[in-house]
Amino acid sequence: MAAERSDYIYTTKGGKKTGLGMIIQEHIGQRKKIMRLAVSHLQKTYKGALFGPSWAIIKPAFTLFILWFAFRVGLRGSGKVNGFPRFFFMLTGYVPWFYISEAILGGARSIRNNRQYVTKLSFPMSNIMTFTNISSLLVHFVLVAIMYVVLIVGGYCPSVYNLQFLFYCPFMFLFFWILTWTTAPMAAFSKDFENLVSSIMTGLFWLSGIVYDTSRIKNPVIRKIFYLNPINYFINGYRRSFLYDQLIIDRENLLETAVVLGEMVILVLVGSKFYKKLRKLIPDVL
């Protein structure tokens, strides 16, 4: 006779929580599991390759190398942006962009790609979004390290302002993680949504200030419209920390910061709603 019983309990009672409450509860005490899954996700993505997960770094590093070759060796007279050589300007834009695009795309695909956790195991679904995003973040850290070395060689670093990375990086992670609360369940529910996300990625690239400086746009209305783009905000944040040596908040980006924060609140509300709505449906339709 089972004399002692453990206090494991699973109940559907008291399920009147909001999506936000569900997500928070699903994350309590799961740190180790999520970290392990994040690493194994990287291994899985690049399985069978000789270099394994290092491909996650080699691929963007190669793009950066091409950038260097094009703008430092080839087009020497490619001019300056905002008073900085175009290569360094693009480098500091590309590195966060690699993360952002991976977080948006990989995040949206995360549930569908890990469907076995949803349809065969009792696994907190929101953890899937989290570990996918964390594994992108791990790659991002390595890329930032490479970027930092290049910037030191270029003579733009180190500087005290580099510490602002500790603000922008978690903020960026949080923002795109919250975004996946909406996108991942929706993409899992309907493949059309996943295709929609992947088709707007190229558009997002050109509408964000990666190759050009949006703060130098002449038309003030268009310049203000760019404030709505959070990608733009984070990329310029990286430039502030690594290139411009500017503070996190000053008069120039006060409005932009407020807009991004507002967007984040909206995303929390929308994501919470969608997560709650679709959480129970997804195991049946996936």
Place this chain on the structure above:
Amino acid sequence: MQFIYESETPMSENNEEIKDTAVPEQAAEKAEPEQTKPADEIKEGEENDLDELELEDFPEPDYNAPPAVEFENVVKSYYLYKSDKARFKAMFTGNRGVEIHPALNGVDFKIYPGESVGFIGRNGAGKSTILKLITGVSFPTSGEITVRGKTAALLELTAGFSPEMTGRENIYMKGLLLGLTESDIAEIEDDVIDFAELDEYIDQPVRTYSSGMKMRLGFAINISIRPEILVIDEALSVGDSRFKKKCRVAIKELIRTGVTVLFVSHSTEALTTTCNRAIYLKGGKVAYDGTVLDALEMYNQDVEEIRRRRREKKLEKKRKAEERLEKLRQKRDEKLKAGENDSEKANEND
């Protein structure tokens, strides 16, 4: 008595039986030393099988404890989307006007710790849905489910394995997925490797494993976490017959320690020897909840009924087809004869 049977056909004999089994429940502690004896005997025996486990060997269910599994008016319906477009639309309209397939319509039952319950029913009666709901994979449309105790589901043994990680890493991974702490996993690690008989393969990536090895590892992990509720689907197949036997012995050991067992099977043999209670599901409802034999009888009756109906339908169809054929033949003959000989036709008309 907490044990209330809600069946469509109340049987007076059955109620007496329940009382009989429930009486020694208070004397459960006394009965315990007796139970250990047959356990040793079976251990020594060569051909110990799940089939040979006598119902008397079962530990008494603990009816005083809160139920291990509790279903309260559980309804589960699946949405059937006509197309991808309908699905996309449903995301915003909240599934309005989508066709619904009801899998469970108001299922109520309580399973107490130590009971071993068989689920009987035809395909589509809702057995798998119930198991999915208990394991927390799927969620009820309405109604409440409560499961008390660590649950091991011998349903999807290889689910959650990462092919790139080694067997040992996967033990940790799966353990974490099942809700164990790292120290718990470290404790069971050797047991798992022993049971799965993977030896030196344990440090190889799982993608190099054969399907049998993966199954073995999955089974070993599930059985080693010392579950309090064991969910078994009979359609489970693990390795060769020797390993299968080993699994059965392991399951039996668990049953003997007082684990709650939920067992889905179509086999009369397995059900009568494994379960002391059965729930017969019919069209997403509990048609009968009581002794295994009665449930099986009802099930077989219904199956017989359906077979008979089917046979009748077939016969009817056959009869109709033959009739039609006969008519056609007559027509053909008439035509032939008419063409051949007019006089003969005239004769026939007479």
